[in-house]
Amino acid sequence: MKISVLGEGTRCRLCHDCTARGFAICAALDKTELRELAQLSRHVRFESGATVFAQANIATSSFSVHAGTLRLYKLLPDSRRQIVGFALPGDFLGLPGLPRHEFSADAIGRVTLCQFSKESFATFAENRPQLLRRMIELAGRELARAQEHMVLLGRRSAEEKIASFLIGWRDRLSGIGRGGEIMPLPMKRLDIADHLGLTIETVSRTFSKLERDGVIQTFASGVVLLDTPRAEALSAGIS
Amino acid sequence: MKISVLGEGTRCRLCHDCTARGFAICAALDKTELRELAQLSRHVRFESGATVFAQANIATSSFSVHAGTLRLYKLLPDSRRQIVGFALPGDFLGLPGLPRHEFSADAIGRVTLCQFSKESFATFAENRPQLLRRMIELAGRELARAQEHMVLLGRRSAEEKIASFLIGWRDRLSGIGRGGEIMPLPMKRLDIADHLGLTIETVSRTFSKLERDGVIQTFASGVVLLDTPRAEALSAGIS
DNA sequence: TGATCGGGTTGATCTCAATCAAGGACAACA
DNA sequence: TGTTGTCCTTGATTGAGATCAACCCGATCA
Numbered sequence: 001m002k003i004s005v006l007g008e009g010t011r012c013r014l015c016h017d018c019t020a021r022g023f024a025i026c027a028a029l030d031k032t033e034l035r036e037l038a039q040l041s042r043h044v045r046f047e048s049g050a051t052v053f054a055q056a057n058i059a060t061s062s063f064s065v066h067a068g069t070l071r072l073y074k075l076l077p078d079s080r081r082q083i084v085g086f087a088l089p090g091d092f093l094g095l096p097g098l099p100r101h102e103f104s105a106d107a108i109g110r111v112t113l114c115q116f117s118k119e120s121f122a123t124f125a126e127n128r129p130q131l132l133r134r135m136i137e138l139a140g141r142e143l144a145r146a147q148e149h150m151v152l153l154g155r156r157s158a159e160e161k162i163a164s165f166l167i168g169w170r171d172r173l174s175g176i177g178r179g180g181e182i183m184p185l186p187m188k189r190l191d192i193a194d195h196l197g198l199t200i201e202t203v204s205r206t207f208s209k210l211e212r213d214g215v216i217q218t219f220a221s222g223v224v225l226l227d228t229p230r231a232e233a234l235s236a237g238i239s
Numbered sequence: 240m241k242i243s244v245l246g247e248g249t250r251c252r253l254c255h256d257c258t259a260r261g262f263a264i265c266a267a268l269d270k271t272e273l274r275e276l277a278q279l280s281r282h283v284r285f286e287s288g289a290t291v292f293a294q295a296n297i298a299t300s301s302f303s304v305h306a307g308t309l310r311l312y313k314l315l316p317d318s319r320r321q322i323v324g325f326a327l328p329g330d331f332l333g334l335p336g337l338p339r340h341e342f343s344a345d346a347i348g349r350v351t352l353c354q355f356s357k358e359s360f361a362t363f364a365e366n367r368p369q370l371l372r373r374m375i376e377l378a379g380r381e382l383a384r385a386q387e388h389m390v391l392l393g394r395r396s397a398e399e400k401i402a403s404f405l406i407g408w409r410d411r412l413s414g415i416g417r418g419g420e421i422m423p424l425p426m427k428r429l430d431i432a433d434h435l436g437l438t439i440e441t442v443s444r445t446f447s448k449l450e451r452d453g454v455i456q457t458f459a460s461g462v463v464l465l466d467t468p469r470a471e472a473l474s475a476g477i478s
Numbered sequence: 479t480g481a482t483c484g485g486g487t488t489g490a491t492c493t494c495a496a497t498c499a500a501g502g503a504c505a506a507c508a
Numbered sequence: 509t510g511t512t513g514t515c516c517t518t519g520a521t522t523g524a525g526a527t528c529a530a531c532c533c534g535a536t537c538a
Contacts, residue, residue: 084386096376102386140336141337147341147342150313154436427485439486444525485532489529506512
């Protein structure tokens with residue numbers, strides 16, 4: 001299946017001033033290696049809604065997110081959907097060792113990625129323990145996040161789910177230097193619902209309730225946490 | 240916190256005929272390396288119910304499961320519990336890169352493990368890309384399993400959850416050469432409930448329903464799949 | 479022999495979130 | 509300017525699974 005690259009694929013020559021540099025896998029590389037890796041990669045751009053890759057397809061490429069947000073999701077045959085995560089700048093998609101994509105990924109808003117052929121990336125990483133360790137670290141962090149999300153899905157109320165999601169999103173944004181008073185939520189209500197194991201109506205009602213209770217304030221451009229301690233308590237599962 | 244080692248910790252000298260060899264990280268090592276790794280490890284044994292390590296504790300050791308089953312779980316402050324997985328022979332616990340244990344682990348029945356100091360294991364792995372790649376592969380597989388479990392927790396009915404769990408358990412057992420007509424379920428109903436985001440009553444009722452419908456048959460020693468296609472259909476989310 | 483206990487099952491009832499249904503806000507566009 | 513479509517919100521009702529409660533069964537042990 002042809003992936004829908006809308007932008008031009010251009011060889012990346014600008015790794016040294018890439019904004020995602022500090023938190024992506026590239027953080028493990030020195031200048032020379034960086035230049036070498038750039039030779040193997042190309043920058044690709046996807047417009048909002050475009051599918052970067054689809055579940056179960058043979059994974060011939062790996063990606064490092066450069067800018068934008070992606071939703072990563074799995075579908076059941078009857079089209080029930082579970083969003084297993086949102087990818088942000090610095091996230092790596094397409095771990096070596098798994099021949100097929102485990103989930104589908106599509107762009108929420110415009111997204112740019114560094115694309116590598118899995119094969120050449122594997123050759124490049126082959127004898128670079130530093131890079132391999134970095135990948136283990138990223139995979140471990142992702143795994144920890146997945147396990148935390150299992151607790152949310154299996155054992156928490158709608159209100160706790162929303163609060164947890166907001167706190168987690170805030171932390172991820174601040175982790176990539178995008179923290180701020182007003183927190184952008186690029187994904188739609190339906191995406192949030194499919195991420196938290198809720199329906200869109202319950203998500204909407206719960207946002208309304210949190211707003212009524214003075215915990216958050218919603219804007220077209222995002223959400224502000226008014227009562228952070230309360231949100232954090234809900235998120236931690238206290239009360 | 241002192242971990243409760245009930246058995247004697249003995250240096251492992253028998254890696255070459257270890258039963259978990261084929262699917263554990265050691266599969267990536269040659270004879271010499273195996274002997275070298277054995278020098279760094281010791282065999283530890285835990286009796287049923289014993290805690291191998293606890294969530295949030297500093298992780299000074301890594302483990303490779305040699306025999307038995309463990310439940311891996313996270314607790315909320317009010318003692319709600321989510322079992323994030325069950326560990327079987329060959330599973331690796333305590334990835335490098337994460338300073339603390341992300342979950343607690345305790346023995347279901349008697350368990351034996353190879354224990355490594357994280358530090359010495361890291362040194363050993365340092366310049367063995369083969370081993371590092373193997374760990375990425377295992378981490379990736381674990382991540383894929385976690386994501387599959389998110390679909391289960393977020394988007395499936397009780398009956399589908401139980402069927403999925405049984406099919407998944409069967410596949411894992413057969414993956415380590417423990418497949419068979421009657422499938423042992425070492426964990427209790429409460430463990431299954433806390434794994435699937437259900438209550439013990441719903442688990443019990445659903446087992447009864449599946450038995451009434453001729454899909455499974457339960458014994459003290461385990462479960463037999465009578466109508467495998469039906470169970471697989473439920474597990475896949477068809478109907 | 480009976481008491482106790484842990485684990486499991488089953489029934490009655492309740493509740494939280496799903497479902498069904500309607501309408502509002504806003505942008506794109508003819 | 510009205511029309512259409514997307515996204516979101518809110519209300520009414522339903523239902524799957526939680527909760528509450530009772531009981532069963534086999535093991536252990538006095």
